Amino acid sequence: MELSNITMNTRTLGRQGLEVPVIGLGCMGMSWAYGGSDEAESIRVLHHALDLGMNFWDTAEIYGPFTNEELVGKALRGRRREDVIVATKFAMTFGPNREQTGLDSSPAHIKWSVEGSLRRLGTDYIDLYYQHRLDPKTPIEDTVGAMADLVRAGKVRYIGLSEAGPGTIRRAHATHPVSALQSEYSLWTRGIEDKVLPCIRGLGIGLVAYSPLGRGFLSGKIASVDELPESDWRRNNPRFQRDNFDHNLRLVRVVERIAAASGVTAAQLALAWLLRRGDDIVPIPGTRRIPYLEENAGAAAIAVPPSAWAEVDAALASFDVAGARYADAGMRMLDSTE
Secondary structure, rough: OOOHHOOHHHHHHHOOOOOEEOOOEEOHHOOOOOOOOOHHHHHHHHHHHHHOOOOEEEEOOOOOOOOHHHHHHHHOOOOOOHHHEEEEEEEEEOOOOOEEEHHHHHHHHHHHHHHHHHHHHHOOOEEEEEEEOOOOOHHHHHHHHHHHHHHOOOOEEEEEEEEEOOOHHHHHHHHOOEEEEEEOOOOOEEEOOOOHHHHHHHHOOOOEEEEOOOOOOOHHHHHHHHHHHOEHHHHHHHOOHHHHHHHHHHHHHHHHHHHHHOOOHHHHHHHHHHOOOOOOOEEOOOOOOHHHHHHHHHHHHHOHHHHHHHHHHHHHHHOOOOOOOOOHHHHOOOOOOO
């Protein structure tokens, strides 16, 4: 597929006017979680993403921590700020060695966090500011009230939540309009379909789907966990443990077969599956390589016959994914409020 023939259309997240490309870019892996990285190459990827129309970049203070925001800030230098839609997140606390120590979404901590993010990003405003994880010590009304203050002050344009349940979402949205919910959603992670998706659609909130390629697994490019660097976070992820990995690989092989018959890659099929779930969904696949960036961008323009989608649906209906999507500590941080 010639990328020159791709038109990166846009979608609107929420009812407040936040317009983003149909596929964004997750920046986390450029600095954190997936082994060593090359800053210069990552900046080239970010700049090439702009050339492809993928100008919705997702970062967070915990990625590094802090270094990913600094990387995005470097990529923004010399570019028109209004040409990039920057999303970042707060909620974590850190110790003297930058280790994560807990959660804090109190108004005072939010004010501290946003100033750090603005400084590292080298900007005077953040397009989309998320609460990264729910802080059980702080009422969501207090957290969102502080985020609303940032909107009124011009430091934030739109607000969002990440991994929030329906009860939290409704209370937050009643305090100040929420434009986007970021949650994991993909061919192998569909837990939000029963309650969360109907909730946000009823409120007019968009969905930003992170890990839309299953942390790279659904691309078919990881044949064994032994291929991952020793420092790669996925080595400790339940779905990547040996028995679970081998079981889950059966789904990938089915996706690869359907994709090949349709003349696309497994990654493109996985992204296109998300895009067709609704025009209020925007996936943000991450990558550190230009060829994979271009492959992901191409998913916005592929044509897959209805018979192929029927095969995908049948495969999903008969397949149970093995393993939780996080280890126990990570699962405890997810909001299951009904």
